[in-house]
Amino acid sequence: MELPPLIQTFVLHFGEMGSRWGINRTVGQIYAVLYLSEKPLNADQIVEALGFSRSNVAMGIKELSSMNLVMLKHMPHDRKDYYATHENIWDIVRNLAEERRKREIEPTLTMLRSIILEKPKSEEEKFAQSKMEEMHDLIEMLTGWYNDIQKMETERLVNLLKMGSKIYNLYQYKDKLKIIPGGKSQKKGIS
Amino acid sequence: MELPPLIQTFVLHFGEMGSRWGINRTVGQIYAVLYLSEKPLNADQIVEALGFSRSNVAMGIKELSSMNLVMLKHMPHDRKDYYATHENIWDIVRNLAEERRKREIEPTLTMLRSIILEKPKSEEEKFAQSKMEEMHDLIEMLTGWYNDIQKMETERLVNLLKMGSKIYNLYQYKDKLKIIPGGKSQKKGIS
DNA sequence: CTAAATTTTCAGTATATACTGAAAATTAAA
DNA sequence: TTTAATTTTCAGTATATACTGAAAATTTAG
Numbered sequence: 445m446e447l448p449p450l451i452q453t454f455v456l457h458f459g460e461m462g463s464r465w466g467i468n469r470t471v472g473q474i475y476a477v478l479y480l481s482e483k484p485l486n487a488d489q490i491v492e493a494l495g496f497s498r499s500n501v502a503m504g505i506k507e508l509s510s511m512n513l514v515m516l517k518h519m520p521h522d523r524k525d526y527y528a529t530h531e532n533i534w535d536i537v538r539n540l541a542e543e544r545r546k547r548e549i550e551p552t553l554t555m556l557r558s559i560i561l562e563k564p565k566s567e568e569e570k571f572a573q574s575k576m577e578e579m580h581d582l583i584e585m586l587t588g589w590y591n592d593i594q595k596m597e598t599e600r601l602v603n604l605l606k607m608g609s610k611i612y613n614l615y616q617y618k619d620k621l622k623i624i625p626g627g628k629s630q631k632k633g634i635s
Numbered sequence: 636m637e638l639p640p641l642i643q644t645f646v647l648h649f650g651e652m653g654s655r656w657g658i659n660r661t662v663g664q665i666y667a668v669l670y671l672s673e674k675p676l677n678a679d680q681i682v683e684a685l686g687f688s689r690s691n692v693a694m695g696i697k698e699l700s701s702m703n704l705v706m707l708k709h710m711p712h713d714r715k716d717y718y719a720t721h722e723n724i725w726d727i728v729r730n731l732a733e734e735r736r737k738r739e740i741e742p743t744l745t746m747l748r749s750i751i752l753e754k755p756k757s758e759e760e761k762f763a764q765s766k767m768e769e770m771h772d773l774i775e776m777l778t779g780w781y782n783d784i785q786k787m788e789t790e791r792l793v794n795l796l797k798m799g800s801k802i803y804n805l806y807q808y809k810d811k812l813k814i815i816p817g818g819k820s821q822k823k824g825i826s
Numbered sequence: 827c828t829a830a831a832t833t834t835t836c837a838g839t840a841t842a843t844a845c846t847g848a849a850a851a852t853t854a855a856a
Numbered sequence: 857t858t859t860a861a862t863t864t865t866c867a868g869t870a871t872a873t874a875c876t877g878a879a880a881a882t883t884t885a886g
Contacts, residue, residue, distance in 0.1 A: 450753055451763050457746045464739050466655050468874065480763040487833075497876050502834055523884065524832070533773055548655050555648045562641055572642050572671040579670075582724055585796055592799030600803055605776055608783030611802055612791055659844065678863075688846050693864055714854065715862070 447493055451480055455494070466547070467507065470496055474504040475513060475529065484517040484526035512539045534598045541590070549587060556580040638684055642671055646685070657738070658698065661687055665695040666704060666720065675708040675717035703730045725789045732781070740778060747771040 447455060455476040462472025477493050478485060485493075490501050505527060508514040513536070517526040530536050556576050564570040593601065604611065638646060646667040653663025668684050669676060676684075681692050696718060699705040704727070708717040721727050747767050755761040784792065795802065 448757060448760050448763075450750055450755065450760050453746065453750055454763070454767060457743065461739065461743060464657050466657075470874075480766055482759070482762045499834075499836090499877075500875055503875085506834080533769055537773065537777075548652065552648065552652060555644065559641055559644055564641065566639060568673070569639050569641050571673045572639075572645070575671055576645060578724055582728065585793070586728075589796040589799050592801075596800050596803070602776070604803065605780040608780050609787050610783075612787070612795065661844075690847075690864075690866090691845055694845085697864080 447477075451477075454480060467511075470494075470500055471504045471507050474501065475508055478514060478527055479529045481528070484519075484528035486524040486526050488524070490527075511543050513543075532598075534601075538594060541594070545587065545590065549583060553580065553583055553587070556583070638668075642668075645671060658702075661685075661691055662695045662698050665692065666699055669705060669718055670720045672719070675710070675719035677715040677717050679715070681718075702734050704734075723789075725792075729785065732785070736778065736781065740774060744771065744774055744778070747774070 455473050458476035459469040459473040462469050462475075465472070467475075473494050473496075474490055477490060487498065487501050487505065490496075490505075491498055494501070496504075505514065508527075509516070514527045514529055517528055519526055530539070556579060560573060560577055560580060562573075564573050596604075646664050649667035650660040650664040653660055653666075656663070658666075664685050664687075665681055668681060678689065678692050678696065681687075681696075682689055685692070687695075696705065699718075700707070705718045705720055708719055710717055721730070747770060751764060751768055751771060753764075755764050787795075
């Protein structure tokens with residue numbers, strides 16, 4: 445690998461981090477190289493940059509594609525496949541979140557739902573079921589919120605994030621406020 | 636393992652899920668058994684329930700402790716160590732989030748900060764640096780929001796979550812609203 | 827269609843991670 | 857203290873995951 449040192453540090457770190465993110469070292473490094481590259485790269489360029497075998501790179505790309513983390517591109521007069529990460533970093537965040545929901549949350553929710561429906565055959569099972577129900581309701585609340593957020597435009601989302609918990613200063617007055625006349629619309633309370 | 640079938644399903648699922656959560660099967664299953672148990676359990680009871688070796692259970696408990704996911708308890712006239720999960724499920728969520736921040740986010744932020752400070756030696760490095768800066772700023776914004784949220788009382792947090800993106804209906808009027816006289820307090824706009 | 831370029835698959839192998847039993851360390855009752 | 861109960865550590869082994877080269881499949885230019 446003969447990447448500039450500054451880039452190499454990032455790439456290696458991303459590879460290490462990968463394992464904590466459910467992707468392996470190879471996949472993490474491939475993603476990092478693509479993220480930092482100004483132009484899309486083909487598989488041979490990635491091999492060149494990282495020193496993995498061609499087949500390993502192919503598998504890594506396959507995994508990244510299945511996670512919607514890279515896009516296939518083509519260059520004029522070149523039949524090789526080129527790959528790039530998404531332009532907008534918020535698209536990446538949204539994709540990552542969605543991937544995690546699908547892989548880490550959804551299966552658990554399904555499992556919980558089916559177990560909760562069963563009839564408990566002992567006090568032990570009854571207690572366990574109540575704990576599972578609690579977990580189910582919590583996850584459902586969190587994913588409900590997440591779905592709401594996922595639908596928002598990025599600009600609005602950023603505004604909300606920047607406000608942080610200060611939004612609560614508004615919330616506590618939700619039933620007591622009224623818009624000062626003169627704006628585009630008037631509203632009493634919040635639906 | 637001779638757990639009731641309903642509990643066994645949950646435990647096995649949690650074990651499988653563990654690998655996607657950065658903990659291994661053993662650790663996931665131990666956690667699941669503790670979560671569903673009405674009383675704290677000692678290591679031998681966990682061995683009994685799951686069929687792992689004593690030493691494997693010891694290591695699993697050690698890892699769960701280091702993640703603040705289990706608490707050590709003692710029973711009268713019994714010198715064995717007993718373990719239990721936190722009572723309040725929100726404490727669990729907060730702990731999990733904090734663990735992830737420490738393990739998945741903080742190291743990356745540190746690495747990004749140090750690289751951004753270096754002088755780029757080529758156009759390629761310059762571009763890479765700008766991408767890293769973008770990533771850094773995004774992560775900082777998200778963790779800033781997260782810190783805000785982490786400080787909130789659970790009840791308030793739940794209210795906010797239930798509102799979801801409807802909160803934005805409030806936000807857009809933030810500079811235009813005034814509290815209807817007669818409430819406990821009055822405020823113009825938001826600090 | 828044929829043939830060259832390119833990508834993908836997969837069985838075998840290497841590497842990393844998890845698990846065990848035995849032995850060491852710790853704890854606390856006597 | 858001593859000693860029995862209990863927990864923890866660790867070297868060796870088993871298991872799972874990652875990686876490779878060679879061969880198969882796919883793609884496209886001619």
